[in-house]
Structure formats: structure tokens, C-alpha cells
Amino acid sequence: MLAESTEVAAVMLSKLDVTRAADLLSRLPGDVARRVTFAVSQTDAVTPGAVDRIGLALAAQLNDMPETAFNEGPASRIGAILNSTSSTLRDDVLTGLDAEDQAFAEQVRRAIFTFANIPARVAATDMPKVTREVDQSVLVVALSAASAGDLAEVAEYILSNISRRLADAIREEMEEMGRVKTKEGEEAMTQVVNAVRRLQAAGEITLVQADSEEE
Numbered sequence: 001m002l003a004e005s006t007e008v009a010a011v012m013l014s015k016l017d018v019t020r021a022a023d024l025l026s027r028l029p030g031d032v033a034r035r036v037t038f039a040v041s042q043t044d045a046v047t048p049g050a051v052d053r054i055g056l057a058l059a060a061q062l063n064d065m066p067e068t069a070f071n072e073g074p075a076s077r078i079g080a081i082l083n084s085t086s087s088t089l090r091d092d093v094l095t096g097l098d099a100e101d102q103a104f105a106e107q108v109r110r111a112i113f114t115f116a117n118i119p120a121r122v123a124a125t126d127m128p129k130v131t132r133e134v135d136q137s138v139l140v141v142a143l144s145a146a147s148a149g150d151l152a153e154v155a156e157y158i159l160s161n162i163s164r165r166l167a168d169a170i171r172e173e174m175e176e177m178g179r180v181k182t183k184e185g186e187e188a189m190t191q192v193v194n195a196v197r198r199l200q201a202a203g204e205i206t207l208v209q210a211d212s213e214e215e
Helices: 006-015 016-027 030-040 046-064 073-083 089-098 100-111 115-121 124-132 134-146 152-160 162-179 182-201
Strands: none
Touching: 006 016, 006 030, 006 046, 016 030, 016 152, 073 089, 073 100, 073 152, 073 182, 089 100, 115 152, 115 182, 134 152, 134 162, 134 182, 152 162
């Protein structure tokens, strides 16, 4: 749409179903959207032959696009990998990216989803689904480690949004467990994060969009 003339964009928009056309229009910059919608008012005289020629030209352009090996962009791919690494390695990689390309490093940061992001990104109503996806013994280790460090608020968010009976049982196990080794805690928290990602990929939950993040 952005690469075509306003008139061609107006014809394209007019041939789409209403729902898809509205979605597409909402993605355009405001000034472009206004020009295209005005141009729609000028399409009464467009002939079926002209529409066919425009459609064929657009289809040819799509066919000329080279195949790519990856479905997602590089920032998303690196973010997904770093989701499953230790926080130390993740911080080291991001520091290195900052030195090489600060703008790309920021894109990777927005693509990363970690245990600390759970309160902001996972709806309270989805927490029971997440906890059911994780073995309770793993959940106890993850929450124990989080509670003992800087992630106590995350642990409390999870416990506050599951059934009271399950939360009480987990709290009791946490008290009995005592201190958790850092590595074991990180591995358990990574399993919780991976559970969130699996549910998101399966369409079971939808992550809340982070500020300034682009999906």
C-alpha cells in the first residue's frame, strides 16, 4: 500500500472485505489513510478491466519477492534464544549488542520475555493456565528463588492469581524448601517462561503488548 500510488491503493482497499480493509487502513500512517480513503470516493468510474490489470500487477510483485529462510526477524529470533539463557549470559550479550548496534539491541530487548516480565505481560486471568503447564515442584523452586531475590513481586503476582488452595500449598512447600541455588532457581524460572511461550504459540493466551513493542 505504501509503495503504490494513492489511486491503486484505493482500488486495492475497495476490493478487500470490510474487516480486512479496516484492519489494513488502521495500520497506515494517518495522512496516507486519509488520502487513500478520499481516493476511494474517486473510484466510481474504474472499470473491471482496470481492476484486473491492477490485481495482476500486484500479484506479479508478490511473486517476485524472494523466499527467505526465516519466518521471524533477527531481533525476534535472538530474543527467543535469549529467553532460555541465564540472566548473566543474556546481560553479556545485550551489552555486546549495545556496543555494536544500539538500535538493534533495543529491538532485541523488546523481543525478550523473561520471568520479570510476567506481571506486565501475562494477564492475571491467564496465570492458572500457566501454573497448570508447569510441574508444581518446578514452580515451587522458581517462586522460592524469585522470593529470595529481586523478583519477589513477580512471585507474589503469580501466587495471588491462582487458586487460594494451590497458593497456600506452594507457600508451604516454599517455606520447607529453604534457600534455592541460583542456577536451579534460574532453570526453574526459565521453565515457567517457556510454559508462557508455549501457551502463547498455541493461542491459549495472549501476551499484553509491552510499551513501544512491535509484534
